[in-house]
Amino acid sequence: MPQLLTVSDLTIRFGLQxxxxGVSFTLAAGETLGLVGESGSGKSATSLALLRLLPPSATLSGQIHFDSRNLLAESEAAMRRLRGREIAMIFQEPMTALNPVMQIGTQIAEAIRAHHPGLSRAEVKARTVAALHEVALPDPERRLTDYPHQFSGGQRQRILIAIALSNRPRLLIADEPTTALDVTVQAQILDLLRTLRATHNLAMLFISHDLAVISRIADRVAVMQRGRIVEQAAAADLFRSPRHPYTRQLLASAPTMHTDRSKPLATLA
Ligand SMILES: Nc1ncnc2c1ncn2[C@@H]1O[C@H](COP(=O)(O)OP(=O)(O)OP(=O)(O)O)[C@@H](O)[C@H]1O
Ligand SMILES: [Mg+2]
Known part of the structure; x- marks a missing residue:
């Protein structure tokens, strides 16, 4: 399968730290890689590097190829065109990612206009409404003029997904997108992402510390510990027969669909 994204020997330093x-992984069109690991293991830094959104204090080495392009060599202008258009991102906290004083219709329209400046007002509005329909937000026409605080947490995450997908990216980076939501809403958002992924042949880098969430969405899983990928495997294999001791620890300490519920959960060493 031709790869959409190839990350080779990626190294990120903040000062001396x-x-x-040396992180390496690939992602094919339509495929979902789950990136899992404890806090501080380098998951977010890896994903921000793909969009070249790390602060200037970060030094990078290695290679990131998206399609045929070497992202670490692209100009800043080229990266601006690529962000949101070809690679989009959603975050954990939809309230902080949305502008609290701007109507949600305007925020989606701005995202569309940023990459399609030639569209008429009517065309932008039609695309805005279509984007909200696609994420199953109830009654989108009527809610375009509402502000983020007038929506529930789950609805706000739907709006962020609508913004992320409004320009039909090929890769979606989702960094703990369901962590702030309660379990029922979390399941709904995962269902929605699965549906949209199939409709758009979307590749996804799905970051979570929660193995139960990863097990519901990832085709393959990469396990990170202290800045390194210690194990990478097809999701079914990794959950059935984890090889690395750290993966075993993670699995033993997290209830998943495969957990033996008659035994107590282990704690991380
Ligand atoms: N802007 C920054 N300046 C300095 N150090 C940073 C910066 N961002 C991240 N780090 C450091 O890089 C390491 C990896 O952080 P990262 O945010 O990627 O972890 P993470 O796996 O996403 O953790 P979490 O699960 O808590 O989100 C950590 O040691 C962190 O302190
Ligand atoms: Mg993080």
Whole structure:
């Protein structure tokens, strides 16, 4: 399968401190890689590097190829065109990612106009409404003029997904997108992402510390510990027969669909 994204030997330092150390993985069109690992293991730094959104204090080495392009060599202008258009991102906290004083219709329209300046007002509005329909937000025409605080947490995450997908990206980076939501809403958002992924042949890098969430969405899983990928495997294999001791620890300490519920959960060493 031709790869959409190839990350080779990615290393990220903040000053003298190493945050990511020789990370390599690939992602094909339509495929979902789950990136899992404890807090501080380098998951977010890795994903921000793909969009070249790390602060200037970060030094990067290695290679990131998206399609045929070397992202670490692209100009800043080229990266601006690519962000949101070809690679989009959603975050954990939809309230902070949305502008609290701007109507949600305007925020989606701005995202569309940023990459399609030639569209008429009517065309932008039609695309805005279509984007909200696609994420199953109830009654989108009537809610375009509402502000983020007038929506529930789950609805706000739907709006962020609508913004992220409004320009039909090929890769979606989702960094703990359901962590702030309660379990029922979390399941609904995962269902929605699965549906949209199939409709758009969307590749996804799905970051979570929660193995139960990862097990519901990922085709393959990469396990990070202290800046390195310690194990990478097809999701079914990893959950059935984890090889690395750290993966076993993670699995033993997290209830998943495969957990033996008659035994107590282990704690991380
Ligand atoms: N802007 C920054 N300046 C300095 N150090 C940073 C910066 N961002 C991240 N780091 C460091 O890089 C390492 C990896 O951080 P990262 O945010 O990628 O972890 P993470 O796996 O996403 O953790 P979490 O699950 O808590 O989100 C950590 O040691 C962190 O302190
Ligand atoms: Mg993080």
């Amino acid at each position: 190493s945050a990511v150390d």
